[in-house]
Amino acid sequence: MEDELEPMGQLAAHLDRxxxxxxxxxxxxxxxxxxxxxxxxxxxxxxxxxLGYIAQAEGQDEDALEHYRHALELDExxxxxxxxxxxxxxxxxxHDGALSMVHEALDWxxxxxxxxxTDAMLVELDIHLFRGEAEAAASxxxxxxxxxxxxxxxxxxxxxxxxxxxxxDGAEPLVLEAIAQxxxxxxxxxxxxxxxxxxxxxxGTLLAFLxxxxxxxxxxxxxxxxxxxxxxxxxxxxxxxxxxxLTKVLEGALVVVTDLPGAEIVAxxxxxxxxxxxxxxxxxxxxxxxxxxxxxxxxxIERVAAGVLExxxxxxxxxxxxxxxxxxxxxAEDAPPPPExx
Numbered sequence: 001m002e003d004e005l006e007p008m009g010q011l012a013a014h015l016d017r018x019x020x021x022x023x024x025x026x027x028x029x030x031x032x033x034x035x036x037x038x039x040x041x042x043x044x045x046x047x048x049x050x051l052g053y054i055a056q057a058e059g060q061d062e063d064a065l066e067h068y069r070h071a072l073e074l075d076e077x078x079x080x081x082x083x084x085x086x087x088x089x090x091x092x093x094x095h096d097g098a099l100s101m102v103h104e105a106l107d108w109x110x111x112x113x114x115x116x117x118t119d120a121m122l123v124e125l126d127i128h129l130f131r132g133e134a135e136a137a138a139s140x141x142x143x144x145x146x147x148x149x150x151x152x153x154x155x156x157x158x159x160x161x162x163x164x165x166x167x168x169d170g171a172e173p174l175v176l177e178a179i180a181q182x183x184x185x186x187x188x189x190x191x192x193x194x195x196x197x198x199x200x201x202x203x204g205t206l207l208a209f210l211x212x213x214x215x216x217x218x219x220x221x222x223x224x225x226x227x228x229x230x231x232x233x234x235x236x237x238x239x240x241x242x243x244x245x246l247t248k249v250l251e252g253a254l255v256v257v258t259d260l261p262g263a264e265i266v267a268x269x270x271x272x273x274x275x276x277x278x279x280x281x282x283x284x285x286x287x288x289x290x291x292x293x294x295x296x297x298x299x300x301i302e303r304v305a306a307g308v309l310e311x312x313x314x315x316x317x318x319x320x321x322x323x324x325x326x327x328x329x330x331x332a333e334d335a336p337p338p339p340e341x342x
Contacts, residue, residue: 011040011047014034018034025222026223027057031051038051045071045078048070051067052066052068052088055067056087057223057307058307059307059310060307064084069085085098086099086105086127099127102124106120114145114150115150118144125140137165141162141165144161146158156174156187156191159191168198172192186212186219189208189212210266212273214263216273219299226308232257238315242320250294254292256295257298258297260299261277265277275296275314275315276297276315276318276322277322278293278322279291288326304318
């Protein structure tokens with residue numbers, strides 16, 4: 001009997017070690033643990049789910065999806081794999097497939113599995129937001145459990161969901177509850193800053209944003225974070241690929257890549273999680289024609305990107321959005337011409 005149990009004990013140990021390494025950001029050694037798990041039991045859905053999660057963290061979405069599908073072939077009721085697959089499908093813009101996967105997960109879950117149902121509903125809500133279905137997202141948010149949860153992190157996730165759907169009164173007590181948890185969460189302070197901003201409380205907004213920035217600065221970078229020189233090279237490549245109208249206003253601009261906006265900038269009203277900040281000539285503040293400095297904040301860019309493969313796209317998206325907001329005439333030039341009358 002002991003001989004029969006030993007391989008299962010080894011399998012569980014390798015899986016536990018793999019997840020611990022994922023939490024520490026050591027994806028290389030986590031992969032080794034997951035692969036060792038498959039050597040012990042090639043039919044382990046948990047091992048494929050772990051490999052999928054690692055691939056997803058590395059931005060290898062197609063590989064991740066393949067592992068999740070293999071896990072579900074081995075265990076058709078494996079809810080964690082369903083929800084992980086749904087996350088990947090959202091990133092791949094297959095919203096219908098993601099929604100179908102979430103609904104299947106909810107069908108498998110019992111009513112008393114509060115944490116698991118909440119996880120599934122949060123993914124469903126995000127899908128509706130991605131699709132621009134505000135009322136459907138708000139409906140899901142109203143139905144979300146508010147605890148008690150086995151996983152205390154769900155308190156903040158539910159609070160964020162209510163904030164994202166405009167329910168400030170429902171969001172704020174949950175966000176404040178998350179702020180009181182230990183260790184302190186930069187996300188909780190950031191969301192509280194957004195709530196205070198919408199409540200027209202400048203002082204409360206500033207204090208929360210400064211606290212969020214301080215905690216962000218203490219947080220280790222993503223495990224796949226690029227060395228600064230490599231990121232600067234990618235920034236230059238993105239600049240070279242921008243449309244001509246945008247490169248024109250950037251001509252001669254100094255590009256500065258740093259971790260986060262400085263506390264003094266946040267104190268002046270800048271969002272601490274802004275990915276790009278443009279500096280225009282003081283004499284042209286009302287109607288700028290060019291950019292003199294571009295600040296790119298590596299931590300904030302990496303926070304949004306799903307992995308190293310998405311860094312270039314996130315830099316491009318953030319830069320274009322900021323440029324078109326700063327130079328409205330450029331956005332107008334891109335608009336389609338009005339239809340001819342008659």
